[in-house]
Amino acid sequence: MATIHFDDRRSTADRSKRSRFAVEWPTIALAVFIYSTWLLLTYFWASIPYVVLFIAGGWTIAWHGSLQHEVLHGHPTRFRRINDAVGWPPIALWLPYALYKRAHLKHHNDEWLTDPIEDPESYYLTGDAWARTGALGRLIVSVDSTLAGRLIIGPFVSLATFLGHEVMHMVRGDFRNLRIWLAHITGSAIVLTWVLWISAMPLWIYLTAFVYAGIAFSRLRSFAEHQYAGAKEERTAIVENTPAFGLLFLHNNLHIVHHSRPQVPWYKIPKLYRDNRPAFIELNGGLVYNGYLEVARRFGFRKHHEPIHPHHPETATGTDVPELRGDQAMIG
Numbered sequence: 001m002a003t004i005h006f007d008d009r010r011s012t013a014d015r016s017k018r019s020r021f022a023v024e025w026p027t028i029a030l031a032v033f034i035y036s037t038w039l040l041l042t043y044f045w046a047s048i049p050y051v052v053l054f055i056a057g058g059w060t061i062a063w064h065g066s067l068q069h070e071v072l073h074g075h076p077t078r079f080r081r082i083n084d085a086v087g088w089p090p091i092a093l094w095l096p097y098a099l100y101k102r103a104h105l106k107h108h109n110d111e112w113l114t115d116p117i118e119d120p121e122s123y124y125l126t127g128d129a130w131a132r133t134g135a136l137g138r139l140i141v142s143v144d145s146t147l148a149g150r151l152i153i154g155p156f157v158s159l160a161t162f163l164g165h166e167v168m169h170m171v172r173g174d175f176r177n178l179r180i181w182l183a184h185i186t187g188s189a190i191v192l193t194w195v196l197w198i199s200a201m202p203l204w205i206y207l208t209a210f211v212y213a214g215i216a217f218s219r220l221r222s223f224a225e226h227q228y229a230g231a232k233e234e235r236t237a238i239v240e241n242t243p244a245f246g247l248l249f250l251h252n253n254l255h256i257v258h259h260s261r262p263q264v265p266w267y268k269i270p271k272l273y274r275d276n277r278p279a280f281i282e283l284n285g286g287l288v289y290n291g292y293l294e295v296a297r298r299f300g301f302r303k304h305h306e307p308i309h310p311h312h313p314e315t316a317t318g319t320d321v322p323e324l325r326g327d328q329a330m331i332g
Contacts, residue, residue, distance in 0.1 A: 035064075062248060094158075113259075123307075150220075155216050159215070223304065224237055224239070224295050236287070251270055
């Protein structure tokens with residue numbers, strides 16, 4: 001097997017007190033740009049054509065999701081609370097950062113990638129869950145397994161499954177996430193005060209041109225990045241030759257690089273991939289797409305994978321598996 005050449009080990013000197021205060025300035029600059037863009041788009045929304053606002057607003061929300069993904073992996077500082085503060089503002093409204101962080105870090109247990117019970121970001125179901133979902137639910141899952149479906153109805157599926165999952169937990173008396181939700185609702189109220197009162201934007205415009213569009217852009221990234229394979233490394237894809245979306249997704253289109261070296265900051269991923277391209281392609285078994293146009297040609301109206309996970313054609317009697325797990329709606 002080819003060797004991936006990257007020395008991510010730090011010397012004793014690098015572990016000095018001074019290195020503790022190192023800052024990844026490209027990520028700080030990116031955060032400032034994203035939040036500034038969001039403020040400008042929401043404040044001057046009335047002078048922007050709706051189609052342009054839909055693209056720019058959705059792009060900004062999805063970019064913010066990519067920033068959240070970056071900071072939860074320990075960037076741009078050595079201080080967790082600072083990193084979390086950079087990613088916490090809930091401009092997308094629907095997903096509390098703390099819940100996303102918890103689920104995504106669990107997702108990085110690569111031994112369980114795609115497993116519908118152990119992987120919070122799996123789009124597979126167990127055989128039992130598939131059977132209990134019903135005809136309408138199975139139709140929705142099948143449509144959502146195509147790229148067209150993922151982009152059009154995917155945002156609604158994400159919202160319904162995630163929020164329904166959280167509400168059901170509280171109805172059953174599980175309030176472990178209540179503090180997270182109270183903080184998130186407070187932050188969302190501040191966001192909506194800016195949007196609805198200061199910027200005077202109608203709620204429907206923000207929900208469609210920012211929230212819905214942002215989830216749709218993010219669904220594009222997560223659509224083909226994982227599929228089941230026997231070897232864990234072969235479950236993670238590479239999407240090459242996509243500079244614009246590469247920047248939007250902070251180069252997580254080169255997803256095998258991220259799963260192999262999750263500590264590498266986003267702006268170093270392209271060079272690491274270029275320098276070790278044959279080794280990464282060998283590592284993931286050749287699961288490579290030539291841009292998202294190839295993904296669209298192959299899976300625009302065809303299922304990316306069969307919904308039932310090969311390891312779970314049946315579920316043992318008595319096992320409680322939700323029909324459509326709420327944490328499957330997470331941004332990956």
